[in-house]
Amino acid sequence: LAKTTQPISMDSYEGQEVNITCSHNNIATNDYITWYQQFPSQGPRFIIQGYKTKVTNEVASLFIPADRKSSTLSLPRVSLSDTAVYYCLVGDPGAGNMLTFGGGTRLMVKP
Amino acid sequence: DTEVTQTPKHLVMGMTNKKSLKCEQHMGHRAMYWYKQKAKKPPELMFVYSYEKLSINESVPSRFSPECPNSSLLNLHLHALQPEDSALYLCASSQPASGRADEQFFGPGTRLTVL
Numbered sequence: 524l525a526k527t528t529q530p531i532s533m534d535s536y537e538g539q540e541v542n543i544t545c546s547h548n549n550i551a552t553n554d555y556i557t558w559y560q561q562f563p564s565q566g567p568r569f570i571i572q573g574y575k576t577k578v579t580n581e582v583a584s585l586f587i588p589a590d591r592k593s594s595t596l597s598l599p600r601v602s603l604s605d606t607a608v609y610y611c612l613v614g615d616p617g618a619g620n621m622l623t624f625g626g627g628t629r630l631m632v633k634p
Numbered sequence: 635d636t637e638v639t640q641t642p643k644h645l646v647m648g649m650t651n652k653k654s655l656k657c658e659q660h661m662g663h664r665a666m667y668w669y670k671q672k673a674k675k676p677p678e679l680m681f682v683y684s685y686e687k688l689s690i691n692e693s694v695p696s697r698f699s700p701e702c703p704n705s706s707l708l709n710l711h712l713h714a715l716q717p718e719d720s721a722l723y724l725c726a727s728s729q730p731a732s733g734r735a736d737e738q739f740f741g742p743g744t745r746l747t748v749l
Contacts, residue, residue, distance in 0.1 A: 545662075559738075563741070564722070564739050564742075564744055564745070565742055565743070566638070566724045566725075566726065566743055567677065567724075567738075567740050567742025568740065569737045569738065569739070585674065610676060621681070621729075622667070622679045622690075623679065624676035624677050624678075625676060626676060627676050
């Protein structure tokens with residue numbers, strides 16, 4: 524399984540764009556990259572998933588370079604309510620192994 | 635209904651007690667999961683059920699016993715737990731055939747304290 528590495532914590536201010544990078548040097552051909560958000564005492568919530576290049580939805584963008592050895596979650600114009608832990612997962616959904624959460628990045632958004 | 639419900643919300647039990655955690659989803663998902671999460675740590679996978687059959691057991695001690703009575707329900711039976719088993723227990727479900735590969739929907743968790 525591809526191991527992921529993320530920064531332990533990040534600080535930002537309201538209205539700024541936040542980019543959180545995840546390293547996954549041994550990503551396999553069939554692996555997808557998925558990001559989850561977790562608030563205290565709640566279960567994680569799916570944010571976005573991608574395989575290559577760029578994916579965008581209503582809450583975030585995911586940038587994946589051609590070598591796929593890293594990925595960047597981009598949160599546009601964060602607010603205080605975006606303060607949470609963000610987890611990067613890498614795995615092959617077809618093999619049912621996208622189940623290992625990395626250490627996560629604790630994002631603190633300040634006013 | 636895109637919700638996974640878990641009961642109870644909180645549970646305090648002694649080391650000799652037997653208790654059960656319950657998880658329910660009505661999204662038609664055919665995969666259900668149990669995770670354990672300690673404070674300030676990521677969720678750790680415990681069990682996976684696929685089409686009501688246990689497909690993954692991550693070497694979990696036998697004092698934790700999962701059960702999947704039907705496609706909507708998942709139980710975790712607890713017996714003779716240790717204080718270090720105190721944690722947030724999360725249930726999740728997913729539908730592998732969905733457009734989003736393996737997106738898991740998580741419940742709010744059961745906060746378990748073992749005295």
